């Protein structure tokens with residue numbers, strides 16, 4: 001069932017010429033986890049703020065369960081009920097400890113249940129033993145975990161997250177994303193996350209919407225976007241893309257001379273094929289990554305094989 005609908009939403013900030021959002025259409029199903037990705041300034045946060053009821057669109061409407069949401073300008077308090085928003089920049093109370101900061105968001109429980117829920121949330125975000133610490137005694141990543149626990153404390157119907165994992169080290173981030181996914185599923189929470197990090201989007205979300213210049217230019221499952229990007233901008237977001245112009249493709253005799261993308265793992269060392277020179281190499285654990293040059297064109301290849309001086313293209317990703 002459709003939970004959130006964004007219909008033809010446009011918005012230009014005061015004194016700005018260019019719209020921050022330009023006719024956005026988006027729907028998110030009940031319990032779906034959607035990631036918004038795109039280069040800095042493309043409008044991700046603005047869209048999240050409009051969905052969360054912190055900004056009004058200039059044009060267009062938003063709906064929850066088919067009901068139009070109330071305009072921000074008509075409300076005393078910004079933000080829609082049942083929507084929690086984890087913002088960039090944290091909003092922790094400096095004189096409350098971790099337990100206090102999280103606990104004040106747990107409402108509607110009898111004291112015993114409340115204490116249990118507090119312990120559960122502290123445990124969930126990996127802050128055991130830190131419940132008596134004040135925000136200034138925590139690292140940036142630990143503060144971020146408090147903010148996540150606060151947002152989950154109220155069991156929201158919709159969770160909006162703006163770069164929620166940005167201050168965390170990779171192992172903590174991966175663990176928290178896995179826990180978060182289980183929790184969102186269990187509570188059937190509909191979630192939208194803004195992120196710059198594609199791996200975060202891949203790990204957490206069911207669907208990814210790619211934004212550029214205030215528009216959603218493609219949305220789909222991670223696999224759809226990976227296998228069938230509609231342009232180089234989308235292909236590039238996964239990081240491992242050799243983007244070939246039509247001129248490059250003609251030079252290397254690839255894809256009938258049409259512009260395309262070749263994923264790093266879709267190039268293979270071979271005994272014959274395109275002659276290349278290795279420019280540099282990096283150890284990546286299970287594979288190595290080589291920067292190579294073929295007829296003046298720089299490419300990258302990730303492989304566990306040793307270089308041979310020639311590469312073969314295993315698969316070409318065409319733009320749909």
Ligand SMILES: Nc1ncnc2c1ncn2[C@@H]1O[C@H](COP(=O)(O)OP(=O)(O)OP(=O)(O)O)[C@@H](O)[C@H]1O
Pocket residue numbers: 013014016019020038039040041042043044045046047
């Ligand atoms: N309060 C504001 N007043 C004027 N312009 C704004 C304001 N907030 C954002 N903008 C502009 O609107 C556009 C979209 O901004 P937004 O913050 O939504 O982008 P974003 O994709 O979330 O960026 P980032 O990834 O850097 O956080 C940008 O050009 C930005 O400069």
